[in-house]
Amino acid sequence: MELKEYAENLGLDENDFKELTSLFIETTKSDLEKLKSAIETKDFTKAKEASHSIKGAAGNLGFMDIWEAASESEKASDNQDKNALKQYYYTILEKTEKLHGLTDNG
Amino acid sequence: MAETESFKILVIDDSPVNLGIIKKVLSQEGYSVFTAQSGPEGRLAAEKNQPDLILLDIMMPGEDGFEVLSSLKKNSATVGIPVIFLTGVSEIDSKVKGFSLGAVDYILKPFHPKEVLARVRIHLKLSVATNSLITAQAEKLKQIKKAQTELLISPDDFKEAKFGVSFNSLHEAGGDFYDVLSISEHIHGYCVADFSGHDISTSYLTASMKALLKQNCTPLYQPGESMKMINDILVEILPEGKYLTSVYARLNRTNKKLTIISSGHPPAVLARHDKPAELVNLNGDILGMFKDAIFGERTFSLNKKDRLFLYSDGLIEKNKSVWTNGLEQLPGLCEEFKDFPIKEAPEQIRSRLFETAGNFEDDVVIMGIEV
Numbered sequence: 460m461e462l463k464e465y466a467e468n469l470g471l472d473e474n475d476f477k478e479l480t481s482l483f484i485e486t487t488k489s490d491l492e493k494l495k496s497a498i499e500t501k502d503f504t505k506a507k508e509a510s511h512s513i514k515g516a517a518g519n520l521g522f523m524d525i526w527e528a529a530s531e532s533e534k535a536s537d538n539q540d541k542n543a544l545k546q547y548y549y550t551i552l553e554k555t556e557k558l559h560g561l562t563d564n565g
Numbered sequence: 566m567a568e569t570e571s572f573k574i575l576v577i578d579d580s581p582v583n584l585g586i587i588k589k590v591l592s593q594e595g596y597s598v599f600t601a602q603s604g605p606e607g608r609l610a611a612e613k614n615q616p617d618l619i620l621l622d623i624m625m626p627g628e629d630g631f632e633v634l635s636s637l638k639k640n641s642a643t644v645g646i647p648v649i650f651l652t653g654v655s656e657i658d659s660k661v662k663g664f665s666l667g668a669v670d671y672i673l674k675p676f677h678p679k680e681v682l683a684r685v686r687i688h689l690k691l692s693v694a695t696n697s698l699i700t701a702q703a704e705k706l707k708q709i710k711k712a713q714t715e716l717l718i719s720p721d722d723f724k725e726a727k728f729g730v731s732f733n734s735l736h737e738a739g740g741d742f743y744d745v746l747s748i749s750e751h752i753h754g755y756c757v758a759d760f761s762g763h764d765i766s767t768s769y770l771t772a773s774m775k776a777l778l779k780q781n782c783t784p785l786y787q788p789g790e791s792m793k794m795i796n797d798i799l800v801e802i803l804p805e806g807k808y809l810t811s812v813y814a815r816l817n818r819t820n821k822k823l824t825i826i827s828s829g830h831p832p833a834v835l836a837r838h839d840k841p842a843e844l845v846n847l848n849g850d851i852l853g854m855f856k857d858a859i860f861g862e863r864t865f866s867l868n869k870k871d872r873l874f875l876y877s878d879g880l881i882e883k884n885k886s887v888w889t890n891g892l893e894q895l896p897g898l899c900e901e902f903k904d905f906p907i908k909e910a911p912e913q914i915r916s917r918l919f920e921t922a923g924n925f926e927d928d929v930v931i932m933g934i935e936v
Binding site for chain 2: 469470471472475478479482483486508511512515516517518519520521526
């Protein structure tokens with residue numbers, strides 16, 4: 460999906476949306492760093508906090524694939540499932556990188 | 566708020582992305598948006614900027630949304646600001662808790678910007694409607710108080726009547742009333758009345774009373790006749806349960822004769838210049854209740870410098886101790902201030918009574934008249 464469509468869905472101007480997406484990428488990268496170190500140290504509380512933060516922002520911007528991955532990541536934190544958390548970390552990272560591409564090209 | 570000023574919305578959320586989205590959506594609709602990324606920051610911003618509405622995220626690190634909401638509602642500076650909280654779909658209990666803490670609405674996350682906008686609009690409309698209702702009512706009451714005060718004659722505007730008055734209206738639409746009338750060049754009428762209740766209808770009734778006095782207190786009638794005619798009209802026009810007590814004094818400065826008519830009013834104080842002051846107990850029926858009312862009446866021959874004090878029952882009612890206190894002290898105080906100009910004496914008496922008998926809970930009028 461193009462950024463323009465996301466923007467239209469939310470009733471926002473494309474440039475405004477692009478700006479918000481950049482902000483999202485920036486904060487999500489910082490949350491992903493927290494998530495990574497939480498996975499490494501098996502700090503599942505921190506892992507959940509980081510997942511929750513990503514989930515909230517993604518949901519509100521309409522990035523539903525990231526929202527789903529972050530929701531699963533939150534559940535995996537509750538289950539203290541390190542392997543699952545790693546999976547979701549990759550998924551979120553990958554999809555966020557893709558978004559980055561969209562903002563650069565658009 | 567002035568019409569040209571835009572509505573101010575405060576958004577408190579730890580997520581910069583959410584703040585960004587809400588800010589964009591609301592700004593493009595003309596709202597001015599302030600943001601805060603933590604609870605304490607948000608509380609300060611609310612107090613300082615006095616927003617028209619607050620959007621508050623519940624799940625925040627440190628001070629969470631519930632704590633913020635609870636503090637906002639405990640602070641008199643922010644208690645009236647409507648708060649809409651933002652909560653995740655999984656946090657079922659938070660809806661109930663949010664409402665119980667005083668929020669007006671909630672928005673589920675993830676939210677759609679259009680929903681945020683719609684809810685903000687609804688609650689601003691509600692808030693504006695409520696506030697304008699309150700402002701309109703307060704304004705109306707102020708106008709009534711102003712109109713009532715304008716009905717009251719000032720000693721400076723009527724110097725030949727040689728009187729002074731202390732009028733203290735505690736209520737927007739008070740039940741106390743006084744008037745001074747010119748019956749002929751040397752004859753003046755003085756009236757202090759007290760309507761039951763302090764509601765809006767009372768203020769219209771005080772205006773009616775003023776008109777009735779003017780129409781009926783003329784050289785053609787004796788004071789008792791005047792009050793009887795006023796009573797008969799009041800019986801017709803007063804709503805059920807409304808009545809008034811009044812004291813009416815007519816002073817003829819040529820022959821120095823004073824007649825007092827009491828309609829269930831507390832005793833007047835007669836303070837002769839060379840004698841101890843005395844209470845004039847006259848009783849009499851209340852005005853506006855019975856057609857065949859009988860009023861207390863007495864006539865005195867006075868000398869120059871003698872004084873009469875009329876007052877409303879706010880001075881002596883409410884509780885037994887004040888009643889006794891006020892009534893016991895009043896004659897003494899009227900004597901004590903006998904060398905004060907008549908224009909100032911009522912105010913002196915009032916402030917002395919306030920000092921000794923405590924605060925009065927009702928409107929108070931004290932009128933002093935000098936021969």
